[in-house]
Amino acid sequence: MPATPRKQVHLAAQLPGIHNVTVWSDPRSGSQISIDSFIRLAQTVERGKFDFFFLAEGLRLREHKGHVYDLDIAGRPENLTVLSALAAVTTRLGLAATVNATFNEPYEVARRFATLDRLSGGRAAWNVVTSYDAFTGENFRRGGFLPEADRYTRAAEFLNTARELWDSWAEGDLRADAATGEFARAGAGRFAHHGQHFDISGRFTTPPGPQGHPVIIQSGESDAGREFAASDAEVIFSKHNRIDAARSFYRDVKRRLARYGRSPDDLLILPTANVVVADTDGEAAAYAAEISRELVSPQTAIAHLEAVWGRDLSAYDPDGPLPDIEPEDDAHLLKGHSVFRKGRGETARQWRKIAEKRNLSIRELVIEVGGRHTFVGSPRTVADAIDHYVQSEGADGFVLVPHFTPGGLDDFVDRVVPLLQEKGVHRDDYTGTTLRDHLGLSGAPRPAGWGGPTARDESDDPDEKEIPA
Amino acid sequence: MTGTTGAPGTPLHLAVALDGAGWHPAAWREAGARPGELLTAAYWAELVAEAERGLLDFVTFEDALGLQSAAFHQPDDRTDQVRGSVDAVLLASHLAPLTTRIGLVPTTNVTHTEPFHLAIGIATLDHASKGRAGWRPQISSRAADAAHFGRRTTPRLTEEDVTDSELIAKRLRELFSEGAEVVEAARRLWDSWDDDAEIRDAATGRFIDRDKVHHIDFQGTNFSVKGPSITPRTPQGQPPVVSLAHASTPYEFAALSSDVVHVTPHDRAGTGAILAQVAEAVKRTGRDVTSRPLRTFADLLVLLDEKPGAAARRLARLDETAGAELTSDAEIFTGTPGELADLLLDRHSVGLDGFRLRPAALPHDLTAITRGLVPELQRRGAFRTEYESTTLRGHLRLPRPVGRYAKAG
Known part of the structure; x- marks a missing residue:
């Protein structure tokens, strides 16, 4: 009798951004803004057959006591612009961008994700976040106008509107038939949305890419956030990296899917994780302690x-x-x-x-x-712990945040990934071309949308490390 | 005219405007066209690689927040022309790692898009291309585009308005003035990090020197931006701003906001007249062109064939396919690469710095530029034989601006 197939570990990587998990004082810590850093890290994790590369967002530099906060790494690019460049130098890796639904409009965001999905051949993902933060709003025409309660309904309606725009071009609307002279079908791209937050109509410019809709990511952990993930998202990020808490979060979120006609595999739960790997467990522990000290x-x-x-x-x-x-x-x-x-x-x-x-x-x-490191040990210890975590339903995989850029995941890719592959829990090579393929979502029904209050409830910046009380 | 270069010692600059299957509405139906691939990365990568082989200063990418239309001022329901587009900034950024020298100049809308997003997008393109970004800000002239956003309304131009560039400019005057504010806000955001703001000083624990990262406190008529940018200063400091202008208001916009202005004279005399108008606008705005030069390019829509008469015959055939004679805001040129070289050098001598050529059909007229026109100009000693710099500012011989907030010393 064949054994139950082992669950696959889904891996994503995040470029260390604006937070205090980056040891910028490490001599190996390179530029956080040079395109070469992004390319190097993306190509490294593509070599490790990761599902996707992820960028967080922060639309205003943090300030402390009235001055720009100067102790952490700062300065980042515009997400979709840099991911579009990475699409040219990678071939399979998914490309996920956080884009705020408060300081943008659906037409433009839908257009930009459709563009990324086209340029990347079906590898785009959108981490939908919201903000009501007047501080960030000072950088925008809109300002900080949005009451806290409204940002949830705005985000849900934003996402639904984007879906209407992606669906405004049907398969085959782009004819390009030189013989008959028909370039596009009449009415292609026509849309009208009349809602509480958006009242827009006209023609959408961009026929969708191979995925139709980008993969939708959600990163809130409140009850409303979980419900939104169950109704609308395909990946949920979490901060639960203790296995007991993670398991209960996992059970709770997966349980909610049936209500929306979705199966447990249609939503992947990916906690953020830090990995410290060295030759031996002892060396790794010492290195982890050193990192913690360097970070503070x-x-x-x-x-x-x-x-x-x-x-x-x-x-x-x-x-x-x-x-x-x-x-x-x-x-x-x-x-x-x-x-x-x-x-x-x-x-x-x-x-x-x-x-x-x-x-x-x-x-x-x-x-x-401060943040504890999720996995610390020799390559074998780390591979076993990750596998155990996933097999015991604490997660479907992890978003790995290296401690420095751009070489911070070299050891993981070179030493831990082969062990996961040996265990049969991580792909030897990509079997599909789109991010949906990598995540096992290709056959899944698209989320129906709008399940209630939405979006991130604590942070605009999922790479912020929460300091537990 | 052969052998003469215009203003002695000034190099001639060449750019190409890429759009869809080319600038003739029937170009997509030509034998060499790839109409099914116009929205694919590979199509654009090949075009830009070809332009770079021709050592061109830059390529521009058209864009708008609405579908293309045969009418200037409103959408149409035509199905016989190219429709559909991708975001130009993202497209340019995608092409950045695939090229090494050529400037990449996407068009963006400055009426609806948030100024902050525009500034960080172009700054990121400059980082991604290591100093080859440009930016063509464009106001939204179609009221229908405003309904895509639902945030504001913009003037609805009439059939009568669109017969005259001056009338259009007059009706959209406020949008031009707001556009100039958007460019100013973007330039301030680009300057908001000093070049040496990142210090990584382990002794004091500081990653940046907060005295070198600045609020911009931009207060415009309709919007304000606090700053600083989230994106550190870029290789070019400020990527060059490029604008297309047909009338007095846009000339003034260019005088205020642009590093390169594209104009549309239709003959030699018209070139001189327009250059005089641009110069007057520069004077009116008080711009010091010694420290902030304004490069002037003329736009030409070109059909090029080696064989005399072939280009004109091709135009006739394309017009027949389209069912209408080609019209354009720019002068339409049909002829051989040698004839075009004559014309460009003649106009150059009137005072133009360069030309943005709009190929009527892709790839045909692009390769005719890179493999016909460029070698012809090189033979006459009028065009570079290799890239002499790695940045767009370098190609255009524009100085890198000092950050306005940086303290000297």
Whole structure:
């Protein structure tokens, strides 16, 4: 009797962007903006037969105490423009862009994704996020006009409208028949959408690419976010990288699919993961500790504390104890950042408790509560852990975020991927040409759309690392 | 006229305008055309590679936020002409890693698209092409396009308006002035990171020097942008801005906003007259052309064949297929590459810096440019025999602007 086939591990990579998981002080850390960095990382993960390459978005530089935040890596390209370039130097790798539904209009976004899908031969994906953030809005004509509650309905209607635009050209509408002189069918691209947020009509310019619709990604974890993923998305990102929490998230999200006539395989759950790999488990653990320390410089430790306390703490010694003064719960020193928007008083109390109990300095505390590495160990240890995680239904795979650019996934691709292939849980080569093929979605019905409140509930910037309380 | 180059010592610049199957509405039905591939990456990659083989300064990509139409001012329901397009900035960026020298100049709409998105898109193209990006901002002249966005309405031009460039410009004057503001906001965003803003100073833990990243606080008539850009300063600092102009208002737009202006004279005398109008607009706006030169290009729609008379016969055949005589805002040229070289050098001597040629049919008229016209000009010592720089500013001999917020020293 043949054994039950093992679940395949789906892998994606994210270029380290504007966050504190990039060790920019590492001498191997190259340019975050040079096209060569993007090409190098994309080609590396394509060599590793990854499903897709992903870019987060942040439409305003973060500010801290009224100044541009200067301690983390900063400066990024426009996502779809850089992915269109990468489409020319890769052949199979999926290309996923975060694009905000608040500071854009459906006609343009639909057109740009249809373009990317065409240029890439069917490899485009859209991570739909929203924002009501007036701070970011200052860069746009629209401004920060949108009430928080409305951004959810706007995002859902935005996505539905984009789908109407992609569907406005039917198969065969592009005739290009020189003999008869018919280039396009009459009425091709005609659309009309009259809704609460969008009232638009006319002709759409771009016949869709091979995928018809790009793959839709969602990254919210609230109840509404999960429901939206179940109704509308094909991939959901999550931050759950502890297996118990991840399993319960996985069960809950997959359970919701039936309600929309979808099967569990129609939505992939991909948590973000950091991997630290070295020759031995011991060496990897030491390297992981070093990375954690590098990520939290003395200045970064104070800045994180200030973000929670909502007040200037520059007089405090990062190697000394936590402040005994109380946080200003309403003061937001850090702008354009998702972390610490809520419950900062409670966070401060918990941090103080941890620090006192374990006698930690400010910097040690910030390192302690900062992101833990998801997988640490030798190539064998990491491959086993990833496989176990997926087989035990904690995830369908992972979005890997390297610690530096562009060589940060070289070790993973060269040393861990072959082990996953040996286990039969990761493809030896691509078997299809589109991202839908890679994700196993080719036969799946398209999501019906509009299942209720939507979109990302905490952050505009999925690469932000949440610092747990 | 052979052998003379125009203003002595000034190089002649050549660009090609790529659009669909070419600029003749029936070009897609020609034997050499590939009408089913106009929206594929491979089609464009071949065209741009050919243009680069011809050492051209740049190629432009047409675009609009609405379907093509035979009418200037409104959509049509025709099915016998090329319809459908892809986003020009993304297309240009896709072609960037496939080329090494040629400038890539996409058209974008500046009436509906957010200025911030435009600025970071073009900046990213400059990073992706390592300094070969240009930008052709264009206002939206079709009221129907506004309904695609549903955010505003724009003036609805009448049949009478579109008979006269000056009338059109007058009716759309506010959109031109807003367009100039969009370009200004973009240029400020491009300057908002000093060249040396990234410091990676491990000792102080700082990745950037925050005193070298600036809010732009742009306040326009209808919009404002806070800044700074999310994209660091690009290889060219500011990618060159290119605009097409047919009347006084767009000349003024060019004088304010552009590094290259495309004009549409129909003969030698008209060339001089238009150059005088452009010069007057430059004077009116107070632009200092020593520090900010404005390159002038004339647009020509070209049909080229080696055999005398063949191009004219081809035009007649294309017109017959189309069922109408070709009309264009630009002068239509039919002839041999040698005859075109004569004409270009003559016009160059009037004071034009260069030409943007619109091939009537692709790839035929493009290869006639790269393999016929260019060698002809080279024989006459009037065109480069190899690229002498790696950036579009370099090809155009435009200085790299200093960031306006950067403190000297």
